[in-house]
Amino acid sequence: MFDALTIAVAVAALGLAAWCAYAAFRDQPTKDWHLIGMALVGVAALVQLVVGIVRLAQGDDPHDSATVFVSYLVGAAFTLPAAAFLSLTERSRWGSATAAAGGVVLAVLQVRLYDIWNGTSG
């Protein structure tokens, strides 16, 4: 369940990044639809935070420390709201580029979360 959610958020975040990067490429600021997209993926990251904490409460242990795990979950949940805010206050292509960077950061956090949960790498 947790892994499926991690992969889903990572893929959605990359899609969002590509979409916003395309807007930046076309010299456009983020539009309502981009923000709705960020909201949806952001909610998914929030659900992931809740699921992760519930799993910890049920006694599941991440491979790495629980503190690091929760820090990454919180960071992931805050990434897109921050990116949305930064792109809303910069109404140019660079706001879209910033939102795209937010999507990439979220995807990277998901990869790290996968490793922290499963212990696939040090």
Added chain:
Amino acid sequence: MADTERPGRDRRLTSGPGRLIVTLYGVVTVGAISRSAVQLSTNYSEAPLAYTLSAVAGLVYAVILVALVRGSEGARRLALVCCTAELLGVLAVGTWTLADADRFPDQTVWSDYGMGYLFIPLLLPVTGLLWLRRSGREIRPGSSPA
């Protein structure tokens, strides 16, 4: 470009391309500081040099981040100095980790020129320096900053 400027704060460095650069500095600041905080507090003895260097990198990033957000001419110069230090740091530490790997049982943010971070630690100071130079040139010839 920015017509809703708040008085008392120069937004020159955070608008346009600066928005992306400041965001990336925010990400690496949080990343480097939180990473080194965890490592220094849980297993300092394992790789003290590596973890201390990561903490120093985090502090340099934090200074640049604050300077960019403040955006005054003095802050811009401070950011120039710190970006230069950052570039020299990543080159020096990158070389050091390759030449003397035994001293580094664990990675630093600047290990192997920031390879573990997609070379962002190497690319960011270069981008930052270019941006700081360009935004400095814009105000120099007589035109006072808005």
